[in-house]
Amino acid sequence: xxxxxxxxxxEVPDAAVQKKIDPATGRIDRSGEKNLNPYDTHAIECAxxxxxxxxxxVEEIIAVTMGPESAVRxxxxxxxxxxxxxxxxxxxxxxxxxxxxxGYALAKVLExxxxxxxxxxxxxxDGESYTVGSVVADYLKAPSLSQVIKLDVVDGGLxxxxxxxxxxxxxxxxxxxxVSVGDAINEPRYPSLKAIxxxxxxxxxxxxxxxxxIDTGMVGTxxxxxxCGDFHAPAAKAAGQIIEDEDTNETVEKIVAWLDERKLx
Amino acid sequence: xxxxxxxxxxxxxxxxxxxxGAVSEAAARAAEIGGSAHAAVLGGEELTDExxxxxxxxxxxxxxxxxxxxxxxxPVVDFLDAVIEQHGHRYAIFGGGLxxxxxxxxxxARRSAGLTSEVTEVKAEGGELVAHRPILGDxxxxxxxxxxxxxxxxxxxxxxxxxxxxxxxxxxxxxDVAYQDFSNAAELIIRGEQxxxxxxxxGANVLVAVGRGFGSAENLSLADALAGAFGGNTAxxxxxxxxxxxxxxxxxxxxxxxKTVAPKLxxxxxxxxxxxxxxxxxxxxxxxxxxxxxxxxxxxxxDLGIVGDLNKIxxxxxxxxxxxxx
Ligand SMILES: Cc1cc2nc3c(=O)[nH]c(=O)nc-3n(C[C@H](O)[C@H](O)[C@H](O)COP(=O)(O)OP(=O)(O)OC[C@H]3O[C@@H](n4cnc5c(N)ncnc54)[C@H](O)[C@@H]3O)c2cc1C
Ligand SMILES: Nc1ncnc2c1ncn2[C@@H]1O[C@H](COP(=O)(O)O)[C@@H](O)[C@H]1O
Numbered sequence: 001x002x003x004x005x006x007x008x009x010x011e012v013p014d015a016a017v018q019k020k021i022d023p024a025t026g027r028i029d030r031s032g033e034k035n036l037n038p039y040d041t042h043a044i045e046c047a048x049x050x051x052x053x054x055x056x057x058v059e060e061i062i063a064v065t066m067g068p069e070s071a072v073r074x075x076x077x078x079x080x081x082x083x084x085x086x087x088x089x090x091x092x093x094x095x096x097x098x099x100x101x102x103g104y105a106l107a108k109v110l111e112x113x114x115x116x117x118x119x120x121x122x123x124x125x126d127g128e129s130y131t132v133g134s135v136v137a138d139y140l141k142a143p144s145l146s147q148v149i150k151l152d153v154v155d156g157g158l159x160x161x162x163x164x165x166x167x168x169x170x171x172x173x174x175x176x177x178x179v180s181v182g183d184a185i186n187e188p189r190y191p192s193l194k195a196i197x198x199x200x201x202x203x204x205x206x207x208x209x210x211x212x213x214i215d216t217g218m219v220g221t222x223x224x225x226x227x228c229g230d231f232h233a234p235a236a237k238a239a240g241q242i243i244e245d246e247d248t249n250e251t252v253e254k255i256v257a258w259l260d261e262r263k264l265x
Numbered sequence: 266x267x268x269x270x271x272x273x274x275x276x277x278x279x280x281x282x283x284x285x286g287a288v289s290e291a292a293a294r295a296a297e298i299g300g301s302a303h304a305a306v307l308g309g310e311e312l313t314d315e316x317x318x319x320x321x322x323x324x325x326x327x328x329x330x331x332x333x334x335x336x337x338x339x340p341v342v343d344f345l346d347a348v349i350e351q352h353g354h355r356y357a358i359f360g361g362g363l364x365x366x367x368x369x370x371x372x373x374a375r376r377s378a379g380l381t382s383e384v385t386e387v388k389a390e391g392g393e394l395v396a397h398r399p400i401l402g403d404x405x406x407x408x409x410x411x412x413x414x415x416x417x418x419x420x421x422x423x424x425x426x427x428x429x430x431x432x433x434x435x436x437x438x439x440x441d442v443a444y445q446d447f448s449n450a451a452e453l454i455i456r457g458e459q460x461x462x463x464x465x466x467x468g469a470n471v472l473v474a475v476g477r478g479f480g481s482a483e484n485l486s487l488a489d490a491l492a493g494a495f496g497g498n499t500a501x502x503x504x505x506x507x508x509x510x511x512x513x514x515x516x517x518x519x520x521x522x523x524k525t526v527a528p529k530l531x532x533x534x535x536x537x538x539x540x541x542x543x544x545x546x547x548x549x550x551x552x553x554x555x556x557x558x559x560x561x562x563x564x565x566x567x568d569l570g571i572v573g574d575l576n577k578i579x580x581x582x583x584x585x586x587x588x589x590x591x
Binding site for chain 1: 338342363379382400405411452454505515569574
């Protein structure tokens with residue numbers, strides 16, 4: 001058995017950038033600095049560790065993204081972290097897709113590659129729907145689990161552990177499978193300078209919606225079943241007091257006084 | 266028809282509190298759009314007529330019951346798909362939790378439906394339901410309007426209050442589900458393992474909460490010492506990052522897949538304040554946070570925030586509290 005692994009990655013606004021909504025389009029304002037979704041680096045690391053390990057042979061790791069032109073940078077980053085090649089699904093017809101439409105479109109791309117294992121991050125830093133993996137899996141008719149923090153190849157399938165509502169679950173699933181990994185699964189490595197330089201030379205295929213066999217009536221703003229709008233600020237909570245710790249003795253005195261005033265000691 | 270279907274999670278013969286909250290919410294909202302709330306449960310012999318019928322008290326008029334393995338998402342997707350196919354529910358609501366994400370996602374694909382995660386409020390507007398969800402680190406609320414036959418609403422943990430509104434037992438409808446091959450492909454070998462010792466964080470007055478910022482299991486002794494200085498009914502609680510790393514017991518975890526707490530004092534060190542943690546502690550009376558990153562989200566909901574290194578602050582704070590207590 002040699003595994004073909006696909007990792008779904010997304011380009012998101014950099015964590016240091018203040019994220020905002022563009023009131024005109026109702027979508028996240030993507031004009032600022034962008035980066036590979038940090039949660040996806042755990043999925044790539046998971047694939048690379050399987051490839052480096054001895055449990056199973058890994059034939060190749062393919063990074064797949066759906067997003068605007070700029071999203072190639074997320075693919076370059078994914079390749080610098082260990083993917084062998086990448087696929088960029090990019091088409092104006094896809095803009096404004098909701099979670100279900102996004103999962104459908106990604107599943108169409110994956111269908112043509114038939115990977116044994118599809119890996120995802122636990123959440124996208126901007127969309128935070130936590131559900132793209134489950135949508136993709138149902139379209140692919142593959143077993144799926146999310147929040148996985150331990151993954152091993154056992155008995156020709158995967159032995160997985162994850163924390164669910166009542167404690168830790170241990171599960172076994174066959175290939176092909178769709179797995180979203182939790183951020184506790186590993187400590188992603190930093191790419192080497194050589195890997196960063198070489199990333200642009202690795203094969204990158206750009207696909208339009210038609211190339212991928214996507215029914216354009218099912219994607220984009222028009223094909224999506226959720227319309228987000230009426231953005232407003234939540235009820236504000238009074239801002240708390242902030243102390244910058246410069247002289248720790250003084251800081252501690254202030255904390256104790258604060259606690260004492262509220263009869264908490 | 267504008268009926269609302271709710272999946273109710275259960276374990277060990279008891280229903281999940283967030284699922285019961287979702288039933289209550291569905292009953293209240295369905296009434297506003299001229300429909301009824303129905304529940305769906307999947308499991309084995311533990312789902313007795315008496316237990317299942319008791320969902321009527323929360324406002325479900327009907328409960329669909331199927332046989333299958335509880336604790337997995339895919340069989341529930343087949344089940345809900347069949348029920349909706351037959352009865353044409355307009356909305357499906359899930360309480361918070363992991364299975365809600367997994368089942369909701371699967372169902373969205375199966376029925377080409379719109380989905381909203383982390384919903385904190387559902388409202389009836391012109392005969393339809395809309396879902397309010399906080400976005401961008403809870404700095405904005407976005408409102409989802411649904412198109413198509415089915416709208417899927419996945420609640421944030423503790424968003425829907427459990428209310429006993431119904432009268433009497435619900436009607437029970439047994440459903441024979443034709444499972445797809447892949448739906449039963451996952452084997453649940455162990456469910457709900459409690460890792461680590463039993464600790465009570467729900468009954469504590471003071472919680473010292475620890476996060477990944479401690480760097481190692483050994484370093485948690487700083488938190489133990491501080492808890493010791495407070496004395497009395499004080500316990501050490503943790504984030505999931507710390508529990509997943511094996512530094513602290515699962516029973517001490519606060520948050521979405523952990524406990525919900527509301528102590529008099531919650532004092533966090535080395536915790537970023539992720540939404541999934543916040544939902545489990547935001548009702549605490551006094552919130553104090555120590556974090557070396559001035560931009561950590563936890564400062565947005567702290568009453569007192571200290572920007573600094575916990576390794577420097579905690580030992581001195583422990584001594585100062587001891588001294589104060591004499
Ligand atoms: C479906 C789902 C369910 C989840 N359920 C839960 C849950 O129940 N409970 C939960 O807690 N999380 C849960 N999470 C995970 C959650 O998203 C976060 O990953 C987690 O809460 C982060 O834990 P943390 O704050 O300890 O770690 P981090 O986010 O890594 O934060 C560590 C913080 O420590 C600070 N720090 C580092 N060194 C120091 C120092 N020397 N002094 C002071 N500060 C320092 C850093 O600045 C940082 O802010 C869930 C996630 C998902 C997707
Ligand atoms: N546009 C996209 N292209 C590729 N992968 C995606 C995309 N959106 C989400 N994902 C994957 O789905 C995971 C969960 O995202 P979300 O459901 O948006 O929280 C991410 O960590 C990615 O692995």
